[in-house]
Amino acid sequence: MMITSRDNELIKEVSKLISASKYRKKSNCFVAEGVRLCRDAASSGALIKSFLYTSEAAEKYNEELCIISKAAASSAEISRELYDRLSDTGSPQGFLCVIDMNSTPRLNEISISGKYAALENIQDPSNLGTILRTAEALGVDGVILSEGCCDIFSPKVVRGSMGAVFRLPFMQVKSMADFVRIQTSSGAVCYASAPRDAEDIENIDFSGGAIMLIGNEGNGLKEETISCCTKRVKINMKGRAESLNAAAAAAILLYRLLS
């Protein structure tokens, strides 16, 4: 039976999951929207609690429909009108999954030979999504997020990450400074991306394991966090002494870390 009513319990739930970070945390679920993201969720083994689709999308993306329906605990058709009202994208494709957060990969321990990105208070969802996508493409082993980062399970981050949230292990930490203290004391090398008195990333040997710390869009890393790191590093900019966008800076830093 097709869902057409806004008063349907599942629809009310999806709507809250899309708009409210608090509700996502409470219910331990999030929403992935779009054909590709839903298929990524299915193929990555994420636990899909509900799969909603419009009849137009079911016809157009039949192969994906089969894969996702098979992986989902429950599936239901929903009217186009209701879907468009729910969706937070400009051009809704008609596929939407409710996913159990706990079924996405977590980073449980830091390996001394691994390469990691640690993000402190990245606030813009587009930036966080792009950084996760970049980290996955370049081959980072995992991502550490401070509590002050925007919600990794917000629809914008999930979309911007191109599904990296389904595959790239992450860890959330209360205090980045405490995390860095613990890591350096067990022998990990932590680089603070912080331009002042810093070494040019071109002069650093990144052949071993390391954690690259990247800070907030406007303010960079906290002084306390920087002071716990092994070394300050910077991107040498020949142009106007103007900071790069956080996602562009992260791309360069992580590229050097991994190359």
Next chain:
Amino acid sequence: MMITSRDNELIKEVSKLISASKYRKKSNCFVAEGVRLCRDAASSGALIKSFLYTSEAAEKYNEELCIISKAAASSAEISRELYDRLSDTGSPQGFLCVIDMNSTPRLNEISISGKYAALENIQDPSNLGTILRTAEALGVDGVILSEGCCDIFSPKVVRGSMGAVFRLPFMQVKSMADFVRIQTSSGAVCYASAPRDAEDIENIDFSGGAIMLIGNEGNGLKEETISCCTKRVKINMKGRAESLNAAAAAAILLYRLLS
């Protein structure tokens, strides 16, 4: 006298300049919004035809108000209500300039020892803005844009570029392939960012002048354009064989070009 009416000719003009690329081209003007962008316009020597501000903004940013008013051919106060209706940003700051396109820097010739970014059909305004900002920060000498790129003077690009449009010389070309043909025949080195059968950017000596070609978000560079280039290059990705976001890829490519 404060402007309060939507029927005011200047307001109608600004509204069209914000929303319509065609109208920008026709009138050779564009709009820069926000305190920082307007100040950047003034300090870069761009020709500011009209400067509009709310009384709240005038009070809050008095120093900037003086600088911008001095540079502007005309200035006028506008009601907060009207400003908020005009603005296309989420949190309008109350400063807006109408700028003469022809007063921003153009790239008139390519120097054999210079470093350039050539962008073919970059379609997303956020990506184009970020790439311009990155290009300026890293010290690129100029940018070449194909006709298929989104409008460099759209409010989103101007904002995302953090004012790079006021300082970074650019050139628009009808056909990128033709441009590349001409450049290579006069001895310039053109690198096509195109993953297939390409050389890893780590193995390339970028010490001389060069033009780095970057293609469309979904489709990359056109085959014809690639075939005119000196060499195909790629970013070595250790992770999932998944392409980077266009702006992240451009950051890495331009960083290597300039470092």
